[in-house]
Amino acid sequence: MLSTVNRVVLGLVGLALLVVGGSVLAIGLGLKPPSWWVHDGRHDVLLSDADRARxxxxxxxxxxxxxxxxxxxxxxxxxxxxxxxRRRLAEVLVETGDGEGALLRGRALENVLTGEAEALDGVERAQVALTGRRNAPQARVGLVLEPHAAPGDALQLLSSQALEHARDSAGLDRLPATVRLRAVKHRAERVS
The missing domain is CATH 1.20.5 (Single alpha-helices involved in coiled-coils or other helix-helix interfaces)
Structure with a gap:
């Protein structure tokens, strides 16, 4: 969302500066402005004393x-x-054994973790964000559990499968995670 806000704000500011600066330049070069424009000619000011004190x-x-x-x-x-x-980790340093290492995109690891977490039994949706340093990443995981899911079982499956796979594939000694569990909203079941 922040990148979208940045683009929109920078675009609007740039457009306003381009229009105002271009019009002042054009009028300064001798072009005739429209009758509704702020100033009339090359020697006119943008805001007169009367306009500023109105x-x-x-x-x-x-x-x-x-x-x-x-x-x-x-x-x-x-x-x-x-x-x-900085909310998210851009890259993770993967130890390759040759002393140099390789860089893994943080979004790629997040997407894999999200996919594995959503494939777990009892998990309807998952969201993963990597934070920390590139040689010591941390995971923030949000799980939305299905109505029949047991939170303890879902947490156990997440740590023993998805997080362990990510830790092993990235060559990390440890991958600490903060997990937030929520239940999906559903209607109450009728008991007969």
Whole structure:
């Protein structure tokens, strides 16, 4: 989701800067602007003194300006913290025995773990995210259990099959995992 937000925001900002900058450049080079445009000619300013002081005397002006700026600052801080926080591991270092090792894409290992977890008895859906360092990854696993599944059995199968296969195939000494179990929502069964 974050990459989609980044693309949309960067696209809109880039488009706005391109339109405003291109129009100012075109008018500065002598092209005639449309009648509705912000400024009229090469020596005109974008905001005149009258435009800048138009609403200063109104009581709503300064609270509105402060509120808009506060929202912009909060959105910028949220965006910056989202950029700096790495949620997923991009690659896992696989020991090959020759001293150099190989890199395994983190998403590939996540997809394999998800597929194996969803194939387990009693698991309806699974979601896996790798975190940590590339030489010491950790797994965050979310399992949605079917109505008939026993949580202890599903957890045992996950650790003895899916996580063990991933640990062995990546050549890891250990692969700690945090597992969140949820039950699928279903209607109550009738007892007769």
């Amino acid at each position: 609403w200063r005397g109104d009581g709503w002006w300064w609270p509105t300006v402060i509120a808009v700026l506060a929202v912009c600052v909060l959105l910028a801080v949220w965006w910056l913290s989202a950029q700096l926080r």
